[in-house]
């Protein structure tokens with residue numbers, strides 16, 4: 001019999017990639033926000049009773065990092081309260097739960113990759129609300145698996161890669177921040193990591209997942225330009241200029257260093273990360289194929 005998995009936030013970047021990567025032994029039941037508001041405790045309980053999954057994956061979140069500074073209540077509802085609601089409902093029915101969190105729980109003052117047990121100290125409302133969500137999940141369901149990731153992009157929805165492609169099509173020159181480093185994560189690979197974790201019911205606690213390697217937003221933008229030119233997604237090269245974060249002020253402060261240590265997930269998921277540049281190339285090819293279809 002197939003493992004029945006309920007995917008919440010199924011309309012988002014990760015939610016959509018989870019549906020494209022369902023392993024052979026899994027029956028995936030997706031629920032978008034329009035179908036289920038995960039902060040609504042009675043709707044969540046009703047959904048679990050109706051679907052009767054073995055595992056729930058929460059890919060839903062309030063992800064507008066800058067807007068969260070002025071929409072604190074909405075960020076708190078989606079990222080702190082809602083995961084607690086789902087975890088409590090899973091605990092009541094004895095279900096496994098995989099929840100997704102973020103590198104923004106860290107302050108970015110480290111100089112070596114953050115291990116899952118490293119001290120947290122979020123800089124903004126988004127990171128604070130996601131950290132509260134982690135705490136709520138672990139207190140309702142200590143056996144839950146929390147997977148932190150960062151710099152997520154895909155062919156779907158809004159993200160840095162798609163914004164760069166648009167701006168590079170419109171401009172001759174672009175300033176991109178060079179003093180913030182991390183690791184881009186193609187949502188497709190993240191989805192595969194979630195399914196690897198799903199297949200290992202003994203796993204619990206906090207894990208990290210991003211693609212392999214390290215870069216700045218500037219390096220990422222240069223790579224996007226080069227790879228997009230090679231695929232004819234751009235018709236002319238664009239000059240990418242390195243600028244400092246101070247020259248590009250945003251409502252939310254972002255960590256200067258948000259590289260995650262993936263040693264434990266590569267070992268326990270039996271899956272090694274792919275270098276971010278190779279994943280970028282694959283995503284752009286996917287994006288082109290979808291656009292041409």
Ligand SMILES: NC(=O)c1ccc[n+]([C@@H]2O[C@H](COP(=O)([O-])OP(=O)(O)OC[C@H]3O[C@@H](n4cnc5c(N)ncnc54)[C@H](OP(=O)(O)O)[C@@H]3O)[C@@H](O)[C@H]2O)c1
Pocket residue numbers: 008009010011012013014015032033036037038039058059060061062063078082100101102103104130148149150151152153157
């Ligand atoms: N994107 C990143 O760079 C990044 C970085 C680090 C960690 N993460 C984490 O990775 C996970 C997946 O992110 P993503 O990039 O796939 O995000 P996304 O594309 O913004 O998708 C999130 C989805 O959750 C839905 N949602 C929000 N509140 C909900 C609620 N109360 N009930 C049901 N659905 C709700 C959203 O619907 P609407 O669009 O209708 O609001 C959206 O479809 C999240 O936990 C996020 O915090 C993301």
